[in-house]
Amino acid sequence: QVQLQESGPGLVEPSQTLSLICTVSGGSTSSGRYYWSWIRQPAGKGLEWIGRIYGSGSTNYNPSLKSRVTISVDTSKNQFSLKLSSVTAADTAVYYCAGFHHDSSGYYTGDFDYWGQGTLVTVSS
């Protein structure tokens, strides 16, 4: 069974960089059939897709965050990571990492979805 676990600081100061790691167990980040993704959810609000990494390191980002976001993968550690720079209080949220299976054409299949439990990151001084 594939499991994902987020880790990183729960408190980040304004203007600093938020850094989170997602460790994948029971599966491989080098699998060519998963979009390794980050999604966030402010308290009491909806889900916001941050971005994804796939294949040999291709990435897509939410245009509203693109200038501040970097997603990378470390296949040797079976981890992928999120960096969000210049954070403000508006970036306070539960951050989820997730893996979404896609077919050979790149379309999400819904066959295998894996989510971490989420980690709360608060931006405050």
Place this chain on the structure above:
Amino acid sequence: DIQMTQSPSSLSASVGDRVTITCRASQGISNYLAWHQQKPGKVPKLLISAASTLQSGVPSRFSGSGSGTDFTLTISSLQPEDVATYYCQKYDSAPWTFGQGTKVEIK
């Protein structure tokens, strides 16, 4: 970028009622639409993919329909365990976008 608009933002219905949630895409997305259910304090769970394909283990009272820009999630007979927030999500191409959510409560 394509925007996803759900309605209503919340609803209250009685057990056994038929509940319908709509999701509209600002541009056509064919049938590349998923519905997720998120119960309080829990991780989202995929209910439906490809607009109408029910995931394994999801009760048959849930159904999805639509194509292009207009989509619907229907709960044929609302049960207490269906209290949750429901999100549509497009996945035709990046960026993936979620609707703002519909909170379903029992009257």
